[in-house]
Amino acid sequence: MSRDELPIGVFDSGIGGLTVLRQLHRQLPAEGTIYLGDTARVPYGTKSAQVVTRYALNNARLLVQRGVKLLVVACNTASAVALEALEDALDVPVVGVIEPGARRAAAVSGSGVVGVIGTEGTITSGSYQQALARVRPDLVVQARACPLFVPLAEEGWQGHPLAEQVAREYLQGWLRPDADTLILGCTHYPVLADAIARVLGTGIRLVDSASAVAAEVEKMLDNRQLRASSGATATREYWVTDVPERFRRVGRIFLDEEIAGVRLVDVAEQPH
Amino acid sequence: MSRDELPIGVFDSGIGGLTVLRQLHRQLPAEGTIYLGDTARVPYGTKSAQVVTRYALNNARLLVQRGVKLLVVACNTASAVALEALEDALDVPVVGVIEPGARRAAAVSGSGVVGVIGTEGTITSGSYQQALARVRPDLVVQARACPLFVPLAEEGWQGHPLAEQVAREYLQGWLRPDADTLILGCTHYPVLADAIARVLGTGIRLVDSASAVAAEVEKMLDNRQLRASSGATATREYWVTDVPERFRRVGRIFLDEEIAGVRLVDVAEQPH
Numbered sequence: 001m002s003r004d005e006l007p008i009g010v011f012d013s014g015i016g017g018l019t020v021l022r023q024l025h026r027q028l029p030a031e032g033t034i035y036l037g038d039t040a041r042v043p044y045g046t047k048s049a050q051v052v053t054r055y056a057l058n059n060a061r062l063l064v065q066r067g068v069k070l071l072v073v074a075c076n077t078a079s080a081v082a083l084e085a086l087e088d089a090l091d092v093p094v095v096g097v098i099e100p101g102a103r104r105a106a107a108v109s110g111s112g113v114v115g116v117i118g119t120e121g122t123i124t125s126g127s128y129q130q131a132l133a134r135v136r137p138d139l140v141v142q143a144r145a146c147p148l149f150v151p152l153a154e155e156g157w158q159g160h161p162l163a164e165q166v167a168r169e170y171l172q173g174w175l176r177p178d179a180d181t182l183i184l185g186c187t188h189y190p191v192l193a194d195a196i197a198r199v200l201g202t203g204i205r206l207v208d209s210a211s212a213v214a215a216e217v218e219k220m221l222d223n224r225q226l227r228a229s230s231g232a233t234a235t236r237e238y239w240v241t242d243v244p245e246r247f248r249r250v251g252r253i254f255l256d257e258e259i260a261g262v263r264l265v266d267v268a269e270q271p272h
Numbered sequence: 273m274s275r276d277e278l279p280i281g282v283f284d285s286g287i288g289g290l291t292v293l294r295q296l297h298r299q300l301p302a303e304g305t306i307y308l309g310d311t312a313r314v315p316y317g318t319k320s321a322q323v324v325t326r327y328a329l330n331n332a333r334l335l336v337q338r339g340v341k342l343l344v345v346a347c348n349t350a351s352a353v354a355l356e357a358l359e360d361a362l363d364v365p366v367v368g369v370i371e372p373g374a375r376r377a378a379a380v381s382g383s384g385v386v387g388v389i390g391t392e393g394t395i396t397s398g399s400y401q402q403a404l405a406r407v408r409p410d411l412v413v414q415a416r417a418c419p420l421f422v423p424l425a426e427e428g429w430q431g432h433p434l435a436e437q438v439a440r441e442y443l444q445g446w447l448r449p450d451a452d453t454l455i456l457g458c459t460h461y462p463v464l465a466d467a468i469a470r471v472l473g474t475g476i477r478l479v480d481s482a483s484a485v486a487a488e489v490e491k492m493l494d495n496r497q498l499r500a501s502s503g504a505t506a507t508r509e510y511w512v513t514d515v516p517e518r519f520r521r522v523g524r525i526f527l528d529e530e531i532a533g534v535r536l537v538d539v540a541e542q543p544h
Contacts, residue, residue, distance in 0.1 A: 040319060040323045042318075046426075046518065047311070048514050048515040048517075050514075050515065051312045051513075051514045051515075120518075147426070147427050148420075148423055148427055148429075151419065151420055151422075151423040154318075154419070162441060165437065241323075242319050242320050242322075242323045243323075245320075246318065246392075
């Protein structure tokens with residue numbers, strides 16, 4: 001098999017990264033994908049940088065051993081703390097979700113005041129704040145962790161009044177009046193976008209990384225002449241580290257379609 | 273060191289088990305304890321029986337290697353799915369939280385109608401339902417998973433109006449009118465007891481396993497002549513599998529005192 005026919009590897013701590021995968025499928029329908037959800041160790045957002053980096057390397061190596069032409073880290077926490085370690089350890093190109101999301105937000109903000117919300121791990125890493133400062137040093141950035149958003153989304157309560165109440169608790173009155181953009185800095189959050197938008201009103205543009213990541217992947221494949229030929233049938237594989245039942249059931253909300261053929265894989269760690 | 277001078281080993285997926293540890297310290301102040309919180313792999317409640325059993329065996333072996341005279345599984349999910357595997361694999365006595373809690377509830381219920389709430393893993397295992405049927409076959413049992421309670425408690429929102437709203441969502445109108453007892457079948461839930469009680473009213477007695485577990489431990493130590501001599505200084509050790517900062521900060525709410533001297537340990541799995 002020539003390199004361009006290999007699939008794109010995508011991993012996340014669990015199901016949130018399916019919002020990124022959905023966008024990859026839409027924007028690059030000819031590309032095959034293998035999605036690995038590390039459901040035996042989810043969530044990453046409350047764990048330390050050391051532990052998340054270890055898990056990210058386990059996941060990435062499993063995908064690279066299988067054969068992928070490019071790796072997408074479809075998890076904000078892992079992108080925030082482990083991207084460099086992944087780039088050092090792997091010999092395939094690696095795309096995280098932080099840089100593309102930050103560039104998109106910097107491009108769309110008129111006022112130059114931008115908010116970013118994410119997990120504890122993502123926000124305390126300062127990765128969005130640094131990425132935004134690199135692309136547009138004049139930006140004013142407000143950052144905040146919203147730990148209950150992930151379990152709310154996983155409970156399937158995105159349309160429930162409680163989703164809006166929790167969003168109000170975290171977000172009401174928090175952004176400066178001149179802010180015009182909010183980065184949804186966690187791949188789970190797009191499913192809560194309606195509740196968040198109701199709290200923040202129409203003056204705030206919500207940015208999620210998914211379409212920016214897909215555009216970045218497209219550019220990297222083009223630069224390396226790795227685009228799949230459009231006639232090929234694209235692989236769609238789903239791997240999980242815990243039994244598939246819950247992934248299939250809850251993942252549907254995130255992928256926006258049925259998930260078929262989920263396979264249990266083993267990322268048991270080597271003693272270190 | 274003679275066997276009775278060894279500490280009691282206690283493990284949980286993270287911090288919830290500290291509500292059980294607190295009760296052990298109160299009822300058995302002369303006993304030393306080592307508490308292991310598996311914070312690198314928390315939570316267990318949404319994971320499968322296979323994965324939780326694997327993690328429980330990792331944790332237990334680490335404590336047994338260190339030397340403990342008895343093991344307390346201070347996690348409802350692990351007690352529900354892994355107790356038998358632990359008893360088979362270890363040569364120290366093992367106490368879970370399900371049986372003691374079920375016996376206590378069966379003893380206090382006048383009407384014979386009992387509710388039990390817990391994580392997805394605990395409730396779908398049917399362990400409480402089976403334990404209650406064993407001790408009192410005439411009981412009517414209603415069981416329900418409340419997945420948002422753990423993240424709410426970990427966020428420290430136990431006194432927030434949202435805690436009561438989430439409790440209302442899960443519990444209002446759910447119990448039969450003749451129910452008189454509710455088992456808090458997750459070691460996180462005692463910190464939410466006030467919110468739960470406000471929703472259910474004064475007619476429902478809340479039962480948590482902690483004091484029943486401490487009584488069971490006391491009985492087993494007596495039977496085996498393993499009680500520590502009261503003159504000894506009791507060890508208090510805390511081990512975690514992810515960096516201690518969050519454990520220390522959030523754990524205070526659960527232990528109801530400051531947590532000193534937390535140590536990072538490694539339970540990396542052997543390839544299997």
